[in-house]
Amino acid sequence: MNDAPSPSANTTTTTTTPDLRWLQASEREVATAMATIRRESRPKWVPTKRQVLVHVNGCLILWYLCFVFMAIGMRVHLYEVRQATAADIGELVIAIAVLAVWLFGAYLLRRWAAQPPSPRARLKEWRQTLTALANGFEPKPSPVATFSSIITVERTAVREYPRFVAPGVEIGNLSYRSSGRSGEWHYIAVELPSPLPHLILDATSSGRISGDLPVGFEREQRMSLEGDFDRWFHVYAPQAYGKEALYVLTPDVMAALIDDAARYNVEIVDDTLVFFIPGAADFAEAETWESAHAILTTVAPRIVAKSRRYLDERVPGQDVPRVLTKIAAARTDPKARWIEPRPIIGPDGRRLDIRDRRTGAWSIVAAVGWFALLTFLYAVPGIFAFAGLMSIVDGR
Incomplete structure (x- = not known):
């Protein structure tokens, strides 16, 4: 049985072609190589698709509560003279039962999202990590x-x-x-x-x-x-x-x-x-x-x-090829050295004129819009769901 070749971090990108052997290596070779280098390939702050699904599910639960409680609450408050009927109570019980099942599913979804990536996703991350190391990255x-x-x-x-x-x-x-x-x-x-x-x-x-x-x-x-x-x-x-x-x-x-x-x-x-x-x-x-x-x-x-x-000749001093270090005893000190001037780009060349809506007043408008969207997705359904529930309670 042959051992899997170990990845090398000394290979540079100046080779004729990139080293791609790990993209085709067997699962066993890849797993063995990753075990030898002992590296984590995915940081914890990178959200997975599963974690995004958890957030979407939480938002949908809030909107479900909003629609159900508001519908029953408005019927009780407006059409039944603030008196809940047996049918209203029955619908509320069914809605709560659906919510309980949904919340149990949300719990299972959260546990699933907390699990490590699937073997297929993990193998893919390992392949790219090993390929990077083999090419000096x-x-x-x-x-x-x-x-x-x-x-x-x-x-x-x-x-x-x-x-x-x-x-x-x-x-x-x-x-x-x-x-x-x-x-x-x-x-x-x-x-x-x-x-x-x-x-x-x-x-x-x-x-x-x-x-x-x-x-x-x-x-x-x-x-x-x-x-x-x-x-x-x-x-x-x-x-x-x-x-x-x-x-x-x-x-x-x-x-x-x-x-x-x-x-x-x-x-x-x-x-x-x-x-x-x-x-x-x-x-x-x-x-x-x-x-x-x-x-x-x-x-x-x-x-x-x-x-x-390149030297920007518009900047004073850039056209001087060498200057002597500012040392008091520069003329007599054998350690005195000649240095190049620090390259500088003139102010007119440092940046293009760009209309960027991510900065200035546009960024404030965008931030307000983003806050309004989050409020609509989470706070609005939560508030209306609570108001609907209170209308039902008042009609008991």
Whole structure:
């Protein structure tokens, strides 16, 4: 009997192809490998579908009580001169019996939701965890956003799971739920050696960003590039930084984007490069890892190289190649060293002009709307159910 091969965290993403052996390995091999690394693959703060079903069931119980008690209570109060009849009492007994059975079912549902994931779901999580480790990524889910982007504006409302981290790179899915809005994104985030001006590439194949997020871009910031690149991406850059966008989007970069990242929207913000598409990716499928590998080995390195060489000459001092550390004895101290100036982007290039309804007054309106919706779903049926019950009690 052969032992299952152990996953390696030393494999990097620079290999010719990603290591996908764990996606096809037998159940026994996967279980043995997970036992050796002793890792939890799903954090407790990630809600399961079962837990969501528990909340939906609780809301339905409240609405059931509301309709039943209000219907009987209004009949007693309005049509029977505040005098409950035997038929009313009979209906109330039947409703309470149905409620008792329902509550017992809710108890069983809650116990079922508290159980570990099904063997099939657990095996799927194990496969993606082992595949991540084999390709040099560590599973590190996060209950908050770990990078800045147009998709992480509401940072505390974002959950990143699954999330896999390697030096300077992270890939995963993020979900957000805030002020009545919710959704999911698949993303690849790469740390740049120095900041670049803000740049957004809106992929035409995955739908407009403004259709998936409550944002809008000023038309004057739209750039038209050579060839047929506009068929694949709509490019937005700060008006004063059009030349910098051309510096980044050279022909080889554009070709790589079309070949390997045509489905992804792209954002460069400060020292972070983000590729993202709507919806969650399945990390137990080979296609997800192959797409990420292609981006990390063809597209991202080209943009990283551009970032390494870029200096914003609009900022005073950025054009000085080297400066001497400010040490009093710099001229005589053999340990005195020469350092590069800290790269800085001018204020006009740090951010695009974006109309974002998640911030400012729009965020307040959305928060009020979300509170009103929760009140309607939970507080309203509870209050009316209590009022209906009191009408029945008064009519005894």
